[in-house]
Amino acid sequence: MKKSTTGLLLGSALVVGLSGCASSASQSSAGASASGDSWYQHPFVCGLAGGLIGGGIGYATSGESDEDQGAAIGSTAGATIGAMLCADTSPAPAPAPRDTDGDGVNDADDQCPGTPAGVAVDAVGCPLDSDGDGVPDYQDQCPGTPAGAEVNALGCEEDLVLRDVNFEFDSATLTMGAENILDGVAEKLLANKNVRVRIEGHTDAVGSDAYNQQLSQERADSVAAYLASQGVSADRMRTIGYGESQPMASNETDAGRAQNRRVELGEWE
Incomplete structure (x- = not known):
């Protein structure tokens, strides 16, 4: 050239x-x-x-x-x-923070990964436990437990009396109001899949011992059947009918008999 x-x-x-x-x-x-x-x-x-x-x-x-x-x-x-x-020598952009369980706390800071959707969490991504009993609010059947109290897996100090879980007169058929209350119980049991429960039926002293024993068992079974219809596994529940044998109030008054006609929920260990 x-x-x-x-x-x-x-x-x-x-x-x-x-x-x-x-x-x-x-x-x-x-x-x-x-x-x-x-x-x-x-x-x-x-x-x-x-x-x-x-x-x-x-x-x-x-x-x-x-x-x-x-x-x-x-x-x-x-x-x-x-x-x-x-050549493009600009630094690669930092990866976007991830929040796998969608609780609003990034994975890098989340101390409780895998929180169920919709559960309220604290600043480190752990479910709220308002009463500090060790059972998260969304699983606690007994919120507001006194500080320092020992509780079972349900978050209760003792068996939980299912207030207003009532039945049709002289039968084991749940009222509509009772079903609404049991919906909340079922929701928390589904959120706390590691706990098994006892469902206990009790009656007042009106009627024969044998009749009340059978009625209390049928009512406990009715509660378990409803919870099962809401998704709670049947093998997590045990039903017991105590009839009139464990009164919590006097059977001499209407108010006392009303208290004795009850269903209780406890941990089945």
């Missing part, structure tokens, strides 16, 4: 190279992302321009005996430098 053509080669290469560099520098200063770069800012194009420039310079600065070698060395060096100049 004649030295006279080297100027034309260098001039053309410089135009291409300087145009790309100028555009790249302009976009970089404006905060443009790599994905918005023009085609002439691609590392391949910059490498090609750098190869032309380097090859031309290497050729022009070499003696007549080593022109080809100088051009090759210059082209290689220029291509490498050009590609490096246009």
Whole structure:
């Protein structure tokens, strides 16, 4: 190649190279992302321009005996430098924080991963335990337990009397109001799948012992059947009828007999 053509080669290469560099520098200063770069800012194009420039310079600065070698060395060096100049060296964006259980606390800070959907949590992602009894609110059948009290797996100090779980007169058929209360019991039992429960039926002293024993068993069974219909596994429940044998109040008054007609829920250990 004649030295006279080297100027034309260098001039053309410089135009291409300087145009790309100028555009790249302009976009970089404006905060443009790599994905918005023009085609002439691609590392391949910059490498090609750098190869032309380097090859031309290497050729022009070499003696007549080593022109080809100088051009090759210059082209290689220029291509490498050009590609490096246009390479995207901006740091990779940090990964977005993850919140796998959707409780509002990022996984990196979540000390109780896997919280069920919709459960209220504290600042470290653990379910709230308002009374501090060790049983989370969403599983606690007895909220508001006094501080320091020992509780069972239901969150209760003792068996829970299911207030207002009543039956039709002289039968084991649950009233509509009773079913509404048992819906809440079932919800918490479903949230606390590791606990098994005893369901105990009790009556007042009106009627024979044998009749009351049978009626109390049927009422306990009725409660268990309803809970099972709401999804609580039957093998987690045990029913017992005590009849009139365990009164909690006097059977001599209407108020006392009403207290004695009850269903209790306790932990089945």
